[in-house]
Amino acid sequence: MTARITMPDGSTMMVLPIGDDTTADQIARGGHLLGGWAWVERTLALLVARLRTARETEFGSARIAREHPGWGEAPLRASVEGRTLADETAPALTAWRNARGRLAVRVAADLAEVEKVARGIALRRLDASELQIKAEADRYLAGDFKTPATVKLKPGPAVESLRSAVTELAAAEAAAAAANAKEGADAALATAVLGVLGGAPGLLAGNILKVAPAIQKAVARGVELAALRARLGAEHPVLFRIAAVKKPTDQQLRAAIAEALSTTWEAAQAVRGRVASPVWDDKFRTHDEGPAGGLAQELRGRGMRRGLPSLLDPKFGPWAFQQVLADAVGDLYGPGPSSTGQAVHDVYLAIDPKFADEFGSALGLMGGLLTLHLVAPPLAIVADVVLAAKGILEAWAEYLRNADAFRCSLDPADSLGMEPSTVKLALECIGEVAGALPAGKLAGSVTVLAPLAAGLVP
Numbered sequence: 383m384t385a386r387i388t389m390p391d392g393s394t395m396m397v398l399p400i401g402d403d404t405t406a407d408q409i410a411r412g413g414h415l416l417g418g419w420a421w422v423e424r425t426l427a428l429l430v431a432r433l434r435t436a437r438e439t440e441f442g443s444a445r446i447a448r449e450h451p452g453w454g455e456a457p458l459r460a461s462v463e464g465r466t467l468a469d470e471t472a473p474a475l476t477a478w479r480n481a482r483g484r485l486a487v488r489v490a491a492d493l494a495e496v497e498k499v500a501r502g503i504a505l506r507r508l509d510a511s512e513l514q515i516k517a518e519a520d521r522y523l524a525g526d527f528k529t530p531a532t533v534k535l536k537p538g539p540a541v542e543s544l545r546s547a548v549t550e551l552a553a554a555e556a557a558a559a560a561a562n563a564k565e566g567a568d569a570a571l572a573t574a575v576l577g578v579l580g581g582a583p584g585l586l587a588g589n590i591l592k593v594a595p596a597i598q599k600a601v602a603r604g605v606e607l608a609a610l611r612a613r614l615g616a617e618h619p620v621l622f623r624i625a626a627v628k629k630p631t632d633q634q635l636r637a638a639i640a641e642a643l644s645t646t647w648e649a650a651q652a653v654r655g656r657v658a659s660p661v662w663d664d665k666f667r668t669h670d671e672g673p674a675g676g677l678a679q680e681l682r683g684r685g686m687r688r689g690l691p692s693l694l695d696p697k698f699g700p701w702a703f704q705q706v707l708a709d710a711v712g713d714l715y716g717p718g719p720s721s722t723g724q725a726v727h728d729v730y731l732a733i734d735p736k737f738a739d740e741f742g743s744a745l746g747l748m749g750g751l752l753t754l755h756l757v758a759p760p761l762a763i764v765a766d767v768v769l770a771a772k773g774i775l776e777a778w779a780e781y782l783r784n785a786d787a788f789r790c791s792l793d794p795a796d797s798l799g800m801e802p803s804t805v806k807l808a809l810e811c812i813g814e815v816a817g818a819l820p821a822g823k824l825a826g827s828v829t830v831l832a833p834l835a836a837g838l839v840p
Contacts, residue, residue, distance in 0.1 A: 400473045406481040414485060415721050418728045419672040422482055429475040436471055439464030490667035492722040493677060493729070497662045500700035500710035504657040504798055511650050511791040515643050518620045518792065522639050528647060530640035535632050544621065545635055547614040552626035554610055558603040565599065619792040642792070649789035653798060657706075661699040671732065674725050677701075678732030688734040703787070703798045704730065704737070 413421045443461035446453065515527070521540045525533035535541060615621045623642035627634060661680065669676025685696045693702045700706050711723045730737035791797045 400477055403477075403480070403484075406477050407484055410478075410481040410485045411488070411721055414489070415719060415724050418724050418731065419489070419674050420728075420731075422485065422672070426475075426478055426482060429471060429478055433468060433471040433475055436464045436468035440468055486667055486673055489721070489725045490664070490673040492725050493666075493673055494662045494664075496707065496710045496714060496722055496726060497660070497700060499713055500703075500706045501657055501660070503709055503713070504700050504703065504706050505654065507796060507798065508650050508654050508657075508790060511796065512647065514619055514792055515647050515650070518618075518639075519643050522620070523636070523643075527640055527643040530637065530644050533636065533640050535636040535639075541635065544618045544639075545630060547618050547621055548624060548626055548630055548635070548638075549628050551607075551611060551614060551621065552628045554607055555626050556628075558607055561599075561603060615793060622793050623789075646789055646792055649786040650791070652786040653790045656697050656702070657700050657798070659697050659699050661701055672728070674728035675732050678729050681729070682733055686733055688736050701729070706798060 410422060413425065417424075440461050441464075443457045443464060447457035447461060450457070519527040522536055522544065523533045524536050527533055611622065620639055620642050623646055624638045627638075630638065661684075662677065663680070666673050666676030666680065669679065671679075681698055681701055684698060685692060686698055686701070687693075700710070707726050708723075711720060711726060714720075715722055787798045788794055789797070
């Protein structure tokens with residue numbers, strides 16, 4: 383036995399089997415995969431409305447037939463048709479409610495599992511960060527790096543190599559800043575970036591980087607600086623957290639290394655406490671808006687809102703880091719579509735539709751995020767690739783520097799605080815610059831990245 387579920391325009395939405403739970407579950411899972419939990423709820427609402435209309439037609443037409451016998455057989459036929467439709471819809475509604483309940487159990491289990499896996503991914507990354515911090519401390523310092531005032535610099539090739547790298551980066555930054563100032567790029571960049579970060583539509587789409595040659599050249603310098611930092615940082619990861627100074631003295635270098643290592647360690651410990659705290663609770667499984675809606679309500683109640691400050695301050699477990707959740711879904715089910723990915727998408731959609739867009743971007747950028755090592759991290763993206771000049775949006779850059787999620791790893795590209803929207807912005811800027819400059823202008827690694835960026839950014 384089947385029930386044909388029609389849309390208001392008469393088209394068939396689905397043919398729902400009655401008494402065949404396996405097929406009903408397949409339909410529910412397929413619909414959820416394509417349309418999320420909202421599709422499941424719309425189908426339920428459609429069946430409820432259809433049954434209500436059928437019952438109203440049945441009993442209303444029967445009453446009309448009794449009260450107006452002279453109206454002929456039309457009311458009686460309408461009553462019979464309403465009863466037939468109701469008799470078909472009632473078991474279909476029951477079957478769908480049962481399928482919805484079974485799907486809710488499955489989705490709840492998926493959300494609990496993906497949170498567990500995401501928590502594990504985040505903690506493993508923090509473990510790796512701590513190991514790297516300890517290794518860097520052992521290379522350059524004698525003493526406990528957690529108490530910077532007590533450590534001493536270890537003389538030797540490692541320290542001298544780092545000193546040369548700091549000097550090289552400082553010289554490159556000074557040259558880029560001087561060129562930007564000479565060409566008047568700072569003011570134009572500030573206007574452009576304020577618009578982009580403020581959400582003004584069409585700025586990058588309108589090729590603003592190509593309109594102003596000074597901006598284009600400044601961003602190109604920023605890309606080259608980021609590539610230089612990535613190359614030098616591959617040998618000396620602590621360089622990502624040290625302010626570049628030409629020929630730093632032993633005292634300056636010791637203080638800078640100790641400060642970088644100790645603050646990164648403290649940030650990693652702070653973030654560890656947050657991501658280790660579970661958010662999922664089985665009570666979300668029976669929420670009226672489905673498991674994803676229940677979890678979203680909990681996260682909203684804890685203060686989750688769109689934007690970096692709200693995301694990185696309170697305790698949201700791994701849910702504060704969309705890329706970590708995307709990686710967890712990928713680890714469990716691969717990079718393609720999955721019901722679990724859809725369930726996570728539903729969570730972010732229920733919090734803020736823009737969250738859902740960014741989570742979709744995170745899924746699409748998996749693997750491609752390795753290219754962040756070429757453009758350096760969220761901070762370098764904002765400070766170098768887009769801004770390409772110091773002194774612009776200092777308050778925003780300072781916030782990023784001080785946010786534990788961004789400071790929890792020496793190489794910020796490995797930090798937990800990457801936001802997909804920032805990644806997309808960086809890749810789009812790279813595509814704009816690399817696509818417009820003469821061949822060979824950019825560093826080779828960044829030039830190679832340009833086609834990849836064009837393919838990743840929608």
